[in-house]
Amino acid sequence: MIAASGTREPRRLLPVARTVAAAALSLTLTTTAESSTASDQTALFRIGTGGLAGSYYPVGSVLAAELTDRLGVTCRVDCPAQPLFAVAQTSNGSVSNIAELAARRLEAGLVQADIAHWAYSGEGIFSNGSPMQELRAIGHVYSESLQIVARADTGIRALADLRGKRVSLDEQGSGTLIAARLVLEAHGLTETDLEPRYVKPDLAIQKLRAGTLDAFFTVAGAPTASITALADDLQITLVPIEAAAQAELASRVPFFLSALLPAGLYRGTEPTKSLKVGALMLTRADLNEELVYQVTSVLWHDDTYAALQNGGAPVRRDMALNGLPLPLHSGAKRFYRETGLLR
Structure with a gap:
């Protein structure tokens, strides 16, 4: 568990105006596949969500805002060498997010556990294609x-x-x-x-x-x-x-x-x-380990957790490793080992 820093009021679950502004600003930012090398650039971290009326978009919006606060240009403590700007992107949902991850148009995405299983194994609705073995889990966020x-x-x-x-x-x-x-x-x-x-x-x-x-x-x-x-x-x-x-x-x-x-x-x-x-947060195996470690840390930071809980999202830190149908990313694995959730 990551201790909260400061006593700021937890942000609302659906910061729509902030996210729309973030989406507009993201057009001017530079992203790299590795998101770890160009220290003079701001890395764009795109999170695939869903429609505005579902739960993926507000959950992704809270996470994007927290990532930008803690790893971006306003960061004050333990900041990464390359500032991060995160944005929640609306999408058609789980299957679309899988496709966008594979096409490298997202760095992370929220995906149903059954869809993640079929994509990774090349079964079910993905049986006509190759198994997407490059997919990795950051964690089970909620049911x-x-x-x-x-x-x-x-x-x-x-x-x-x-x-x-x-x-x-x-x-x-x-x-x-x-x-x-x-x-x-x-x-x-x-x-x-x-x-x-x-x-x-x-x-x-x-x-x-x-x-x-x-x-x-x-x-x-x-x-x-x-x-x-x-x-x-x-x-x-x-x-x-x-x-x-x-x-x-x-x-x-x-x-x-x-x-x-x-x-x-x-x-x-x-x-x-x-x-x-289960609603899972997925990424790709080739994303930088330190970056995914930091993203996982922010996902389970007390402030992020409180914002999601207060907004009605049934997130559970103790279930972060439950029912994962594909391997953890090495950065997420390091976080869970350090916090005692994984031995």
């Missing part, structure tokens, strides 16, 4: 839940009720889309049984509120702030995953675990059977 959100006035109470309904499965490139297809299959449905839409959760929420969408799938930390806000304006229901389907999916995809969304997770919602999966 996220599959949530199927419906307007209460549609009468949707079970998966079978989605038949013929306007349902968003999230965008191509998202881990949610993969999970949604597996869940539908486990309940004897396919996309053709629905009126499918493929939009990000933020747009899905807008459409649900406007009455032009009946339900949407999302995989995110629960509760999700954007869904909490939706439930304050509109009566919603959470659609359960049947117990038999939970068991089948958990046996087919070992990184899917049965979960129960508690009563009152959102205004008026009942206890709901669902699934959960």
Whole structure:
């Protein structure tokens, strides 16, 4: 565990304005593949996240801001030779972040554990390509839940009720889309049984509120702030995953675990059977060891941890090494050994 320095107020979970400004500034910065040599340049550290209404973007935004504060031009103590500027980049989600990491357009990315496993092993949705053996883990950040959100006035109470309904499965490139297809299959449905839409959760929420969408799938930390806000304006229901389907999916995809969304997770919602999966921070093996060591240190710094916890992200330091389907980066491994989490 890294002790917090100072007594500053933990930053908010979703510093949108700051992150937009950071994205604009990042266009002027220089990045290198190794991010460790040009001490007279500022290294850009890009974190792939997801849509604005999910949990990846706010989590990535907090981490980017903390990295820039502690390793960037405003750093005061134990500063790196090359200042770092970190930015959270919106994306289509886990599958997209894997592709961007492989293409060296990201230095790190948030990815569902099942997607990380398939990418590293060349299985599942990645079976047509070569295993991405260059991927490495920084750690398991938190667990996220599959949530199927419906307007209460549609009468949707079970998966079978989605038949013929306007349902968003999230965008191509998202881990949610993969999970949604597996869940539908486990309940004897396919996309053709629905009126499918493929939009990000933020747009899905807008459409649900406007009455032009009946339900949407999302995989995110629960509760999700954007869904909490939706439930304050509109009566919603959470659609359960049947117990038999939970068991089948958990046996087919070992990184899917049965979960129960508690009563009152959102205004008026009942206890709901669902699934959960780990949200991992990934990078590439060729990133500089010292850089990844510092990034891991900031990820688990008390200030970062407090900001994420206070913002509702269910981060757990004691679960940082749980269920990793691929090797740790050497820099992350050094951090966990020094802090006693890895022996």
